Amino acid sequence: MAIGEAGLGSARHGSRPKRLEETMRGRLGRECVYVPSCRFGLFVALRHWCPPGGRVLMSPVNDDVIFFVVLAAGLRPVQAPLNPLDASIDVDAVPDDMWGSLSAVLTTNLYGNPDDAPRLRQKCDELGIPLFEDGAHAIGTQVGGRPVGAWGDASVFSLSKHVGAKAGGFLSFADPGLREALEKTCEDLLLPGRPTAELAYTVRPYAEAAVRGLGLRRAAWATMRLLGLMEREEIRMPLRPEELARAVGAAPDLTAHDPWVRVDMHDYRLRSGPLRLGRIERKLDRLDGVLTACLAGTERLLSTPWARPHSRVGPVRAQPLFRVPLFVADRDAARAALARRGIVVGYLYDPPLDDYAGDGFTDPSPDPAGARWFARHALPVDPLRARQVVEALDESKARPAEVPGGLGPTRG
DSSP states (O other), X not given: OOTTOOXXXXXXXXXXXXXXXXXXXXXXXXXXXXXXXXXXXXXXXXXXXXXXXXXXXXXXXXXXXXXXXXXXXXXXXXXXXXXXXXXXXXXXXXXXXXXXXXXXXXXOOGGGOOOOHHHHHHHHHHHTOXXXXXXXXXXXXXXXXXXXXXXXXXXXXXXXXXXXXXXXXXXXXXXXXXXXXXXXXHHHHOBOOOHHHHHHHHHHHHHHHHHHHHTOHHHHHHHHHHTTOOOOSSSSOOOOHHHHHHHHHXXXXXXXXXXXXXXXXXXXXXXXXXXXXXXXXXXXXXHHHHHHHHHHHHHHHHTSTTSOOHHHHOOOOOOOOSSEEEEBSOHHHHHHHHHTTTOOOOOOOOSXXXXXXXXXXXXXXXXXXXXXXXXXXXXXXXXXXXXXHHHHHHHHTOOBOOOXXXXXXXXX
16 A cells, blocks of 8 residues: 555554544543544534534634635624633623624633633533634643543644644544444545655654754745745735635535635545555654643743733632733734744734634624733743743743733633
8 A cells, every 4th residue: 555545534543543532531521532633523514513604703813714714614703702811712792682692602712721611511501502612722631620622512723733743633522423424425525645744744843943944944944935835924824815715605515615725734534545544653652742741831930920810710729721811011022022032923813814814704702802902912932942032032022011901800
C-alpha cells in the first residue's frame, strides 16, 4: 500500500486510530472519533445536530475559519457579548429574545480559558438545543470539575495545539449510540489521502528545524508569499464577500466554502495515512509533560503586571493554557519587542467577527464593547516561553492596558 492510501474506514480497524480514540476517551469519559482536523469535526457535529438555517451563538473573538465552518454548515452565526477579561461568553448579557431564536450554542474556550459551560449547559437544556464545545485550545483545561469538552452534546479538539502534531483531532459526543451515524458522516465527507500530502507532512518537521537552525524564518516567509502560499497578509483572511455570498447560497456545502475553510490547513479533510497517525500517536503520548510545562509557564505569566486584573474577577486558578492573554497598552510595540527575541505572536483575532464580516453574514453582538477591547489589547503568548516573554516586555517597558470604567462581565 502506498503512503497515504490508508483511509479512515480501513485505518479505524488498525491499532493507531483505536488507541488515539481510547486515549482521548480516557481523558474525557465519553466517546471519541478521530478526525483529520478540529474544523472537520465541527462541521460534522453542526450538520448532525442543527436544522438547516439554524442560528448558532458563538464568540466574535474566534478564528475566522470556525466562522466559515458555521456558514458552510448552512447556519447563521450569532455573535455573543463577551467577558472582556477572558473572551468567554457573557451568559447574563445575552438578551432573552436572542436566546429564544437559537438552534445551538458554540463555545470557544479561547487560549484554554474556559467558557461557563455549566451555565450554558443548563441554558441549552432549558431551551432544548445542543451545546457544542470547541476545545481546540483547551485539551488540558477544566471547568466545573470536568474537562472542557465533557459538557456539550458534542465537542471537538485539535491535535495541532498543545499536542503539536499539526494534524488530527477528535469529535467527542455524549451519546455513544451516535457513533455509527457520526462515523458514516465522516466517511462520506472525507477526501482520499494523497501520497504527496503524507510525504510533505513527514518531512515538514525536519524542514522547519533547518529553517530555525539556519535563521531563515524571514526568507522562508518571503518565499511562501512569492509562491502564493501565504493566504493571510493580515490577522483576518480576506473575506471576499461576493464569492462568499455565492458559497453561502450553496450551503450546506463544505466544498463550496473550501477556499475559506482550508486556510492554514489544506489537508483538513484528507484521510490520515499511517505515517501521520504514527507521529500523532507519539505526540499525544507526551501530552501530560507538555501540560505540566504549560501550567508552570501560565502561573508565571499570571503573576506579571500584564495579566488580567484580578480585582475585577477574584483569584484566578491557573490552568495549562495554550496561550496566556496578557493585556498591553500598545500591542504592536509589544509584538515587535517579542519578535526581536524570535518570539512570534499568533492566534490574534482582531477585529471581532461581526466587525470583520458585517451583518450580511452574521448577527452582530448586542454589546460589542467587551469583544472589541479584548481583541485589540490581548497579547496571547506561549507559556512555554514565559521567561523570555517577561524579559522582553520588561526590557521594552511595556505598559499594562487599563480596562475602561464600566467594562466588565455582568456577573461574577
